[in-house]
Amino acid sequence: MDFRRIEVIFLIVFFSLDIFLFLSFRNSQQLVSSSSTNTSTVTEMRKRNITFGSLDTKNGYAYYLGSQPSDELAQNINKLRNQEVQYDIVNHKVSSTLANEIAVTATNKKAIMDKFIKKDSNVLFGDEYTYSPQLSNSSQMVYVPTGSLGEVYDKTAQLVFTITDGKVVGYTQTYVKSLIILHERQVVKSEKDVITNLYANSEIPNNSKITYANLAYTKLLEAKGSTIYIPVWFVTIKNKDSKVTTTKKVNAFTGNIIKSSTNGDNYSAQ
Amino acid sequence: MKFSRLIVQLLLIVAVITSIVMSFFIWTNTARYQRGRNIDVTSAESNKNEIPINQVISPTQVIWHDDSDQHLIYNSNENISLSIQKVMQDWKIEQPKEVSKKDGAYYQKVIQGKNMLQMVYPTSINTNVFGYLLGNNGLKNGKSLQFNRILINLKDKKDQNIYLANDSNYAVYKLKVDNASAVPITKLVDKANVNLKVRLNIMKHGVFTFYVDPIKMKSYSYVISGKKDNEYTTALFDSNTNGLVTSEDNNIYTYSYGESKRLTSDHNTEELSFDDYTDTSVPKTQLAFLQRGYQKVIDLQNPISNLRLYSATWSNKNLIFREYVEGFPIFKKSQFGSIRIKFSRKGSSEHFLNKVLEVPVPSTQAATTLKSTNEIFKGLQRVGFSPNDVQEVEVGYQWEGETDNEKVVDLKPTYYIKIDGHWKPYNEWTNESAEED
Numbered sequence: 001m002d003f004r005r006i007e008v009i010f011l012i013v014f015f016s017l018d019i020f021l022f023l024s025f026r027n028s029q030q031l032v033s034s035s036s037t038n039t040s041t042v043t044e045m046r047k048r049n050i051t052f053g054s055l056d057t058k059n060g061y062a063y064y065l066g067s068q069p070s071d072e073l074a075q076n077i078n079k080l081r082n083q084e085v086q087y088d089i090v091n092h093k094v095s096s097t098l099a100n101e102i103a104v105t106a107t108n109k110k111a112i113m114d115k116f117i118k119k120d121s122n123v124l125f126g127d128e129y130t131y132s133p134q135l136s137n138s139s140q141m142v143y144v145p146t147g148s149l150g151e152v153y154d155k156t157a158q159l160v161f162t163i164t165d166g167k168v169v170g171y172t173q174t175y176v177k178s179l180i181i182l183h184e185r186q187v188v189k190s191e192k193d194v195i196t197n198l199y200a201n202s203e204i205p206n207n208s209k210i211t212y213a214n215l216a217y218t219k220l221l222e223a224k225g226s227t228i229y230i231p232v233w234f235v236t237i238k239n240k241d242s243k244v245t246t247t248k249k250v251n252a253f254t255g256n257i258i259k260s261s262t263n264g265d266n267y268s269a270q
Numbered sequence: 271m272k273f274s275r276l277i278v279q280l281l282l283i284v285a286v287i288t289s290i291v292m293s294f295f296i297w298t299n300t301a302r303y304q305r306g307r308n309i310d311v312t313s314a315e316s317n318k319n320e321i322p323i324n325q326v327i328s329p330t331q332v333i334w335h336d337d338s339d340q341h342l343i344y345n346s347n348e349n350i351s352l353s354i355q356k357v358m359q360d361w362k363i364e365q366p367k368e369v370s371k372k373d374g375a376y377y378q379k380v381i382q383g384k385n386m387l388q389m390v391y392p393t394s395i396n397t398n399v400f401g402y403l404l405g406n407n408g409l410k411n412g413k414s415l416q417f418n419r420i421l422i423n424l425k426d427k428k429d430q431n432i433y434l435a436n437d438s439n440y441a442v443y444k445l446k447v448d449n450a451s452a453v454p455i456t457k458l459v460d461k462a463n464v465n466l467k468v469r470l471n472i473m474k475h476g477v478f479t480f481y482v483d484p485i486k487m488k489s490y491s492y493v494i495s496g497k498k499d500n501e502y503t504t505a506l507f508d509s510n511t512n513g514l515v516t517s518e519d520n521n522i523y524t525y526s527y528g529e530s531k532r533l534t535s536d537h538n539t540e541e542l543s544f545d546d547y548t549d550t551s552v553p554k555t556q557l558a559f560l561q562r563g564y565q566k567v568i569d570l571q572n573p574i575s576n577l578r579l580y581s582a583t584w585s586n587k588n589l590i591f592r593e594y595v596e597g598f599p600i601f602k603k604s605q606f607g608s609i610r611i612k613f614s615r616k617g618s619s620e621h622f623l624n625k626v627l628e629v630p631v632p633s634t635q636a637a638t639t640l641k642s643t644n645e646i647f648k649g650l651q652r653v654g655f656s657p658n659d660v661q662e663v664e665v666g667y668q669w670e671g672e673t674d675n676e677k678v679v680d681l682k683p684t685y686y687i688k689i690d691g692h693w694k695p696y697n698e699w700t701n702e703s704a705e706e707d
């Protein structure tokens with residue numbers, strides 16, 4: 001029996017075993033790296049041609065806020081000039097038609113209207129509102145209240161200018177006098193949590209762009225004559241093919257995706 | 271000839287060793303890979319609406335002794351006790367050393383010490399649990415000592431210690447702290463917007479917080495929520511609900527899964543109880559005891575942000591959780607708080623209410639002024655209860671004016687007194703109002 005030949009055969013067998021083991025070792029290492037959650041979701045999203053800026057991973061804090069309906073607009077309505085004004089008592093809402101329409105273009109509308117709302121005779125409490133490009137479109141300019149607690153994106157506190165044929169023809173306004181904190185601050189989901197969660201729930205299609213992701217207060221419910229607001233992430237997604245934009249809402253306390261009801265007004269945030 | 275044979279043999283040995291080493295790496299690495307996957311699962315779960323354990327097991331009272339008086343403080347915008355614990359997570363806290371024990375006079379001096387901030391747990395926990403909550407492995411694995419107060423001196427820069435104190439045996443422990451600063455804590459204390467003058471008195475049944483003056487307390491309103499029975503059965507019985515047997519008697523619904531699990535839901539009182547006869551292992555350490563209790567609370571899947579561990583009795587493995595509003599406990603119409611959990615060799619049981627505070631609503635009720643604690647004791651004495659009969663006194667909130675259509679509940683402050691093992695509001699013991707005239 002040729003012992004030497006057996007040795008050579010063994011050597012070849014073990015050598016090929018080593019190569020196999022080395023390859024499988026490398027494979028398992030790659031699996032480890034791809035199994036790490038959030039970063040890989042982000043790379044996966046980029047691979048699927050979803051465009052977005054850097055995502056904030058920091059968890060902030062927010063509150064449950066409450067407000068009582070105020071007739072502040074009705075009390076000051078006689079200050080308004082050069083416009084035809086109506087007041088809706090049920091919704092505490094001012095509807096105004098401007099006597100002199102204001103010509104605007106897509107580029108200068110913000111500058112012109114920012115200046116317009118500063119004057120008390122044009123818009124009541126105008127300096128408490130700021131322009132929100134996320135909620136606006138070519139026929140509407142939406143201004144939202146900004147207080148020390150954050151912005152409110154809600155129909156109960158909004159200033160909306162109507163644009164027809166490149167001219168601002170009128171506006172509607174609702175106003176919240178003051179927001180009170182109802183509960184000690186609570187941690188809210190970070191921007192990254194919210195966007196990866198939306199993606200995991202197939203809410204973000206391939207080949208799209210996340211144009212805005214903002215945290216703002218919105219109405220949760222009405223109880224005992226007060227309106228309760230909670231923090232909600234508003235994420236706007238633009239489909240690169242169809243150019244259609246949709247805005248998803250995510251409850252910032254729970255991370256639950258809020259399905260808008262048909263009238264878009266009342267929904268359960270749970 | 272011989273030389274080449276030697277090379278072949280050497281190469282063979284090297285190849286064999288390499289394959290052994292490689293196999294070893296793959297084995298251990300696969301294990302790591304699988305463990306990695308587990309971590310992913312848990313982190314995905316923690317993404318859900320889960321309240322961290324250190325919020326459920328947390329001190330509820332913060333008492334600050336400035337240069338002259340002791341005050342119970344609270345900040346209605348930010349929970350001071352949670353924020354201080356967050357600060358303490360970065361501290362390097364060393365092993366506890368005993369300062370004194372069973373010395374009531376010294377104990378009183380410690381808990382009434384000037385410039386001391388103290389945080390009080392509703393029930394005592396041990397230093398292992400404390401270490402776990404702070405992420406401090408030394409404390410977690412070190413000696414286990416019971417305590418219910420954390421004391422920090424905010425003014426004395428030379429005192430590089432925190433103190434832990436136990437009301438039940440007057441033990442005081444000293445723990446050396448490195449890289450700690452009192453500045454962030456002092457800032458939190460300064461932001462307090464509720465400030466009630468108190469005095470800590472040692473009495474027969476323990477240390478009582480006495481409100482020196484009549485106290486003005488806010489009222490609160492909450493939208494309450496509940497769940498349907500089938501939501502509980504899916505959460506509590508393992509997903510397979512095919513073998514579920516349902517029966518109803520006098521509006522009391524019972525769901526059972528063989529002989530192993532049973533859920534009873536009383537629709538009259540909205541109280542539920544769940545027994546799991548398969549859960550027969552009794553926790554061996556206090557940490558495991560509290561962790562398992564916390565997990566059960568999470569599994570009930572109610573919004574639990576207001577829930578705190580209220581009482582943990584190691585001897586009979588009983589846990590009670592209660593909802594809190596701004597540092598004060600809420601007493602519902604049931605005796606057991608919000609959730610009671612019991613472990614035993616026969617199985618675990620859970621009692622809970624299907625009514626949870628969910629969304630705070632501005633209260634339409636005016637603030638209430640309650641009598642000072644001294645007045646309360648005088649009132650009790652008038653109806654024949656001596657101070658020694660009183661086991662516990664707490665200012666808490668009671669449910670009131672539940673309007674059916676709106677599902678809104680009002681919380682009104684009052685004194686709750688425990689005598690003979692029963693909690694009752696002051697007016698039920700004495701037929702007198704706890705409110706100041």
